[in-house]
Every structure is written in C-alpha cells, then in structure tokens.
Amino acid sequence: MNDSDGKLIAVIGGGISGMTTALEAAEAGYKVLLVEQEPFLGGRVARNSKYYPKLCPPSCGLEINFKRLARNPDVRVLTMARVASVAGGPGNWELSIRVEPRFVNDKCTACGKCADACETKIPNPFNLGLDQVKGAYLPHPMAYPLRYVLAPKVAAGPDGAKCKAACTCDAVVLDDKPQTIKVNAASVVVATGWKPYDAAKLGHLGYGTVKNVVTNVAMERLASPTGHTGGKIVRPSDGGPITDIAFAQCAGSRDENHLPYCSGVCCMATLKQAVLVREQYPDAKITVHYIDVRAMGKYETFYAKLQQDPKVTFVRGVVAKVSADPATGDPVVESEDSLTGKRSTTKTGMLVLATGIVPAAGKDDCPLPLDRDEFGFVTRRQSKHGLHGAGCASRPNSVAQCVQEATGAALKAIQDLAAR
Numbered sequence: 285m286n287d288s289d290g291k292l293i294a295v296i297g298g299g300i301s302g303m304t305t306a307l308e309a310a311e312a313g314y315k316v317l318l319v320e321q322e323p324f325l326g327g328r329v330a331r332n333s334k335y336y337p338k339l340c341p342p343s344c345g346l347e348i349n350f351k352r353l354a355r356n357p358d359v360r361v362l363t364m365a366r367v368a369s370v371a372g373g374p375g376n377w378e379l380s381i382r383v384e385p386r387f388v389n390d391k392c393t394a395c396g397k398c399a400d401a402c403e404t405k406i407p408n409p410f411n412l413g414l415d416q417v418k419g420a421y422l423p424h425p426m427a428y429p430l431r432y433v434l435a436p437k438v439a440a441g442p443d444g445a446k447c448k449a450a451c452t453c454d455a456v457v458l459d460d461k462p463q464t465i466k467v468n469a470a471s472v473v474v475a476t477g478w479k480p481y482d483a484a485k486l487g488h489l490g491y492g493t494v495k496n497v498v499t500n501v502a503m504e505r506l507a508s509p510t511g512h513t514g515g516k517i518v519r520p521s522d523g524g525p526i527t528d529i530a531f532a533q534c535a536g537s538r539d540e541n542h543l544p545y546c547s548g549v550c551c552m553a554t555l556k557q558a559v560l561v562r563e564q565y566p567d568a569k570i571t572v573h574y575i576d577v578r579a580m581g582k583y584e585t586f587y588a589k590l591q592q593d594p595k596v597t598f599v600r601g602v603v604a605k606v607s608a609d610p611a612t613g614d615p616v617v618e619s620e621d622s623l624t625g626k627r628s629t630t631k632t633g634m635l636v637l638a639t640g641i642v643p644a645a646g647k648d649d650c651p652l653p654l655d656r657d658e659f660g661f662v663t664r665r666q667s668k669h670g671l672h673g674a675g676c677a678s679r680p681n682s683v684a685q686c687v688q689e690a691t692g693a694a695l696k697a698i699q700d701l702a703a704r
C-alpha cells in the first residue's frame with residue numbers, strides 16, 4: 285500500500301468498530317491501515333458467546349467482515365501492533381507503529397503441526413487465562429488472520445526448534461524481531477474499545493474471595509462453544525450443574541465509589557446470559573438483582589419474554605454484600621428489595637457480577653493527543669483535528685450501535701481527506 289500521497293486513514297483497534305470503519309472507508313475507495321494489538325481481529329465480540337438480541341454466534345457478523353477484508357486490497361491489516369509514538373499534526377499525523385514478533389509468517393496454513401510438536405503450555409489468552417493452550421497456538425478457531433502464533437518463551441526455548449522442524453510450510457521464524465513501521469495519516473479513527481472494570485475492586489461482592497463468583501465477561505467464555513468448557517455453563521468450583529444462579533447488576537457501575545455512569549450493555553448481557561442458562565437448565569432458579577433494567581427500544585421484548593419465565597425472579601435493589609456460606613462456601617447474597625423494603629440473605633450456587641466497562645486504552649496505550657472525558661472515553665471535540673473516536677472507545681454501546689457510529693466515523697475520516 286502506498287500512503288505517500290498522505291491520503292491514508294489509520295484505524296486503531298480491530299474490533300467490530302475498527303473493522304467497520306476500515307471497511308466502510310476502503311469500500312468507498314480510500315486506503316486504510318488497520319492496527320490491532322492482538323494477533324487476531326474481532327475484539328471483545330469474538331469472545332462473546334452469542335449476540336443479543338438475536339442470539340446468533342459472533343461468527344455470523346465477524347465472518348462477513350473477514351470476507352470483506354480478505355477481498356479488499358485497500359485495507360492493510362497489522363496485528364500485534366500498537367501506535368508507539370505520534371508526531372505531526374492535523375492533516376498529517378505521523379504514526380510510529382511497533383509490531384511485535386509473531387514468529388510465524390504468512391506461509392502458515394494453520395495445519396497445527398507446530399502445536400503438536402510444542403510441549404510448553406501457557407495460559408490461554410483468548411479464554412482470559414481460564415485454561416491453558418500450547419505455546420504454539422491458533423488464537424481461536426475462526427481467527428483472522430488464520431495464522432498460528434508462538435509465545436516468545438517458546439520461540440526462544442527448545443520447543444521453538446521443535447516447532448520449526450515440524451512445520452512443513454517454512455512458516456516458523458524463530459529470529460522474528462519487533463518492527464517499527466512509520467506512516468503518515470490524514471485522519472485517525474480510534475476504536476480501541478473497552479475492558480471490564482477491575483472486579484478485584486469489588487471485594488464486597490465476593491470476587492476473588494468467595495467461590496463461584498464470576499464476572500459477566502467470564503460467563504461469556506463459559507457459555508461459548510469456543511470456551512474452556514466447550515459452552516457448558518457449569519460452576520467453576522466443581523464443574524457441577526447450575527441449579528440456582530444469581531446476577532448482580534451494576535457491579536461497579538452507577539456507583540460513586542466506582543463508575544458513576546451506566547455501562548450501557550450489562551442489563552442486556554445479563555438478560556441474554558439468563559436465557560443461555562435457561563437453554564441448558566430448564567429447571568434452574570435464576571435471580572436478577574437490579575437497580576432498573578435498561579432494555580431500550582426493541583430490546584424490551586427480550587426482557588418481557590424473560591419476565592414470563594416462572595423461575596426467573598427480578599429483585600429491585602443492588603446487592604449490598606456477598607459472603608461465603610459457612611457450610612458449603614457458596615455465595616450468600618445480601619440485598620434489599622427497594623419495592624417491598626424487605627431485606628434478604630439468600631444462598632445461591634453461582635453469582636455473576638455484571639461488571640461495568642471502561643475504555644481499554646489510555647494515553648499510554650494509544651499516545652494520540654485525544655480529547656477524553658473524565659472517564660477516559662474519547663469525545664467528539666477533537667474531530668476537527670482529524671482524530672475521531674468510534675465504538676466503545678467513545679462510550680459503552682451494543683454491537684449494533686457501535687457499527688452505526690463506526691460507519692459515521694468512516695464518513696468523518698473521508699471528509700478529512702476531502703478537505704486536504
């Protein structure tokens with residue numbers, strides 16, 4: 285790709301938002317560089333179990349975008365890459381991009397012979413470290429690019445040579461080094477997405493101290509066919525079935541001590557996860573502790589349907605405290621129903637914390653001179669400088685809303701180029 289005429293759009297972050305911006309701009313005839321820090325595109329959506337409201341698997345939407353990318357020579361994709369430094373200014377942002385070594389080149393056919401030869405195991409990054417994977421690994425079954433990665437310690441150790449010997453495509457490159465790529469972009473779209481609020485800060489909700497207390501993000505992996513349980517939702521402590529499960533909404537969100545704002549997606553994520561539990565366990569008792577259920581517009585039907593389930597109870601009031609049952613160690617949830625004023629202390633088999641979401645990349649991770657709000661989300665104010673936010677980098681949003689905003693960001697970027 286030749287970006288020497290300065291007509292390049294750089295998109296930072298290759299989740300659903302970044303991919304959308306990149307594709308919409310490229311399909312309108314513009315050159316785009318898409319920079320993603322992970323070895324694969326798709327972001328958090330790739331790790332989701334199913335999408336609300338239709339409950340289709342993430343492969344549905346992602347695959348279409350991967351096909352569009354594969355046939356579009358105007359999008360150059362850099363994975364394992366981050367913006368290291370920025371110079372220049374509006375109209376000509378000079379980006380220095382550091383690309384980490386993958387130790388596997390594009391001759392890889394994803395045959396898996398390197399993984400067969402590799403004995404070292406590492407925590408599985410795709411499954412949030414909930415299980416282990418070989419140190420020569422395909423990030424996940426539908427990864428784009430469909431190419432293996434060697435962990436640096438594998439490449440540097442005796443397993444590296446075994447992987448290289450096993451590879452019949454000459455794809456393993458043990459002396460792969462970090463590279464720095466410099467580009468000039470007339471417009472930059474930041475689509476670096478979100479990360480979960482640190483549940484370790486929610487000690488009162490038993491995270492890390494009471495068994496079978498998990499976050500909603502971990503629950504997505506539990507429910508996903510590509511997850512560490514093959515999609516079977518089970519209690520983490522003993523792998524046992526779910527007979528009784530509770531969800532604690534606004535775990536960190538709408539709380540002056542943590543995140544004062546609403547994280548936007550957690551209510552629908554919980555309603556979806558309740559449905560997924562019901563699909564696997566027709567008799568499980570499900571309790572949702574909430575402040576108010578934010579299921580806007582067409583999502584309300586999804587909520588209304590779940591309300592018809594006689595074994596789903598909605599308790600209006602935040603969870604005050606979670607402790608361990610002295611006999612079993614299982615979570616004991618203390619809450620007050622703000623509609624009846626009744627306090628309750630209820631034992632449950634598993635508790636899911638609907639943890640809020642925060643911006644994934646601060647200025648150390650993405651050193652562009654972005655205007656951010658008090659919580660770190662990218663605002664629209666710097667738009668005139670050819671810098672734009674898209675998707676959850678700008679605010680918590682569902683996939684559908686992210687796609688709309690990311691399409692708008694593509695148009696803004698095209699306007700920047702037209703103004704040059």
Ligand SMILES: Cc1cc2nc3c(=O)[nH]c(=O)nc-3n(C[C@H](O)[C@H](O)[C@H](O)COP(=O)(O)OP(=O)(O)OC[C@H]3O[C@@H](n4cnc5c(N)ncnc54)[C@H](O)[C@@H]3O)c2cc1C
Nearest residue numbers: 297299300301321327328335336477478553675676682683
């Ligand atoms: C528990 C849970 C369940 C959910 N379920 C649903 C659902 O069913 N349906 C729905 O519509 N929405 C759902 N959502 C919301 C959905 O996950 C988001 O809408 C979506 O992930 C936003 O996409 P994005 O591209 O903006 O961000 P992300 O998915 O976070 O992607 C951002 C990308 O940027 C990359 N990146 C970050 N920093 C850098 C950097 N410095 N340099 C380069 N790359 C970087 C990341 O690696 C990532 O690939 C759910 C959210 C939660 C919390």
